[in-house]
Amino acid sequence: MQSSSELFPVSLISAELRGDLSEDIYLLKPNNSPDPSVELALTRLGPARHEGGRGVPVVLLHGSFSNRRFWYSPKGIGLGAHLARAGFDVWIAEMRGHGLSPRNECYRSNSVAQYVRYDLPAIADFIFEQSGQVPHWIGHSLGGVILAAALGGGYLDETRARSAALFGSQISRIYWPLKIPPVEWGSRLLLRAFPYLSGRRLKRGPEDEPVGLALETLRWLRLFGRFADDERDWWAGLAEVRLPLLAVSAAGDHQDPAWACRKLLEQCSAADSEFLLLAKMAGFSSDFGHIEMLVSKEAQREVWPLAEYWLQHLRLPDGFAERGASQDA
Numbered sequence: 001m002q003s004s005s006e007l008f009p010v011s012l013i014s015a016e017l018r019g020d021l022s023e024d025i026y027l028l029k030p031n032n033s034p035d036p037s038v039e040l041a042l043t044r045l046g047p048a049r050h051e052g053g054r055g056v057p058v059v060l061l062h063g064s065f066s067n068r069r070f071w072y073s074p075k076g077i078g079l080g081a082h083l084a085r086a087g088f089d090v091w092i093a094e095m096r097g098h099g100l101s102p103r104n105e106c107y108r109s110n111s112v113a114q115y116v117r118y119d120l121p122a123i124a125d126f127i128f129e130q131s132g133q134v135p136h137w138i139g140h141s142l143g144g145v146i147l148a149a150a151l152g153g154g155y156l157d158e159t160r161a162r163s164a165a166l167f168g169s170q171i172s173r174i175y176w177p178l179k180i181p182p183v184e185w186g187s188r189l190l191l192r193a194f195p196y197l198s199g200r201r202l203k204r205g206p207e208d209e210p211v212g213l214a215l216e217t218l219r220w221l222r223l224f225g226r227f228a229d230d231e232r233d234w235w236a237g238l239a240e241v242r243l244p245l246l247a248v249s250a251a252g253d254h255q256d257p258a259w260a261c262r263k264l265l266e267q268c269s270a271a272d273s274e275f276l277l278l279a280k281m282a283g284f285s286s287d288f289g290h291i292e293m294l295v296s297k298e299a300q301r302e303v304w305p306l307a308e309y310w311l312q313h314l315r316l317p318d319g320f321a322e323r324g325a326s327q328d329a
Contacts, residue, residue, distance in 0.1 A: 007125055008032070013041075013100070019076050021084055022048050025100060030122035033114060034106075040119055041100035042126070043068050043092040045084040054089040056162070057131045058311060059123065063141030063168075064213075065205030067099030068092040070140065070295065079138075079294055082304045088311065089131055093123050095146075098207050108195045110210040112142075113229035116150040124160035134162045136311050140294055141256065144169025148264060149227070151241045152234035158243065163314055165246040165307065168253055168290050170260035171220060171227050171235075184222045191215055238267040244314040245271045248303075250288035251279030274315065275322045278303065282320075 004010040004026060014025040024044040046054055060071045060080055071080035071092050084090040096110050096119070097103040104110070127135050137156070139147035144166035150156040151164060177183045191214050199205040220227050227235040245268050249261035258277055265273050278288035285298050293299060310316050 005126055005129055007129055008122070010126065017048050020048050021076060021081060022046050026126075027100070028122060028126055030118065032122055033118035035104050037105040038096055038119070039102055039104070040096065040123065041068075041094045042123060043072070043094075043100075044130075045072060045080055045090040045092065047084065047087070054131060055087040056311075057089040057091055057127050057133055057135035058083055059127065059135045059137045060090065060092045061137070061139035061143030061147055062092075062094065062098070063139075063143050063205075064209050065199030065202070065207045066141075067207055068094050069099070069206075077300075079299075079304050079307060082300070083308060083311070086308050088308075089133075089135075091123075091127055091135065093119075095119070097210065107210050109212040111212045111216045112146055112149055113216065115146050116153055116155045116234075117229070117231075120146070120150045121155050121160065124156060128160070134158070134160065136163045136165070137161050138165045138167065138307070139169060140167040141169060141290065145171055148238065149234045151243070151268075152227070152237035153229070153232040154237060161243055163244040163246070163311070165248065165310065166261070166264065167248045168250060168256045168261065168293055169247070170256045170264050172260040172263045173257065175221055178218065178221045179223045181223060184218060188215060188218055191218070235267060238264075239269050241268045241271050243271060245273040246276065246310050246316070247273070248276045248278065248293065250290060250293040251277060251281070252287035253290040253293065255290045272314075274310075276306070276316060276320060 004012050008031055009029040011027045012024060013027050016023050026042045028040045028042060062070045072078040080090050080092050094101040095115060097107050137147050147164055191211050194211050196208040196210050197214060199207050219225055226233060247261050247265035249258040262275055265275055278284050278293055280287055284302055306316060
């Protein structure tokens with residue numbers, strides 16, 4: 001089958017009309033990592049009729065134990081569908097072994113370091129090839145952490161990213177027992193007994209996560225741990241990021257609390273940044289939760305229009321956000 005790209009093998013595995021939207025699903029085989037079996041599913045959404053051409057591309061990255069359906073339900077509901085109807089060229093990536101991305105041979109060892117070093121640059125290159133434009137990026141939870149790591153590591157720069165929005169993403173929450181070396185060692189030994197963590201068994205979501213990701217997280221959280229890989233210090237690199245940034249936190253999010261989300265944004269000290277807290281005290285209908293901040297009827301009414309506005313203007317409407325990452329809530 002002829003490739004859909006001149007960069008690397010890409011197959012168009014589906015092209016469908018979903019009501020008022022067109023849905024094209026590509027399977028990328030970048031061949032740029034030590035594991036040549038890696039294939040990545042990338043869903044492209046747009047209006048069913050787009051005679052005037054596609055809009056500005058936006059890439060959506062799901063969180064842990066999730067897939068493309070977080071952004072776009074079978075009924076055509078979700079932030080991805082909302083942005084496509086607003087005229088954006090929407091691309092929904094699925095990480096290795098998630099959704100329509102098959103499990104690679106070394107699935108057990110998959111990690112954020114591999115996602116940011118190999119997968120996100122390949123996705124960015126393909127989208128630029130297809131659209132001719134540099135995309136915006138939006139990540140939720142782990143998707144935002146992956147996005148932050150790619151920015152801090154220099155794997156995504158101004159030639160591959162127009163802006164970045166992080167929803168419920170942080171790496172600063174402290175788990176004190178893991179600072180005790182014997183506890184961290186024991187946790188590592190226990191995790192090594194499993195090839196993956198089941199999202200359904202843990203009641204965290206429909207997908208599994210490779211144990212390599214959990215082991216990597218332990219390295220970040222242990223005593224003297226760093227948000228980094230063997231090549232680059234991602235945390236230090238965030239201070240050099242100059243893209244427009246938006247960080248969104250939910251007051252009812254106990255998994256990724258607001259103070260930790262704010263700290264991640266504050267590290268991006270050179271960026272033009274805004275912080276948004278979804279809370280009653282900020283004028284919203286409720287204290288949103290970790291999932292509800294993007295997947296709920298309230299999010300559809302209150303959050304999606306703000307995300308659309310920010311992508312259009314690279315700022316939020318007056319009165320909604322804190323300008324600069326250093327201000328207090």
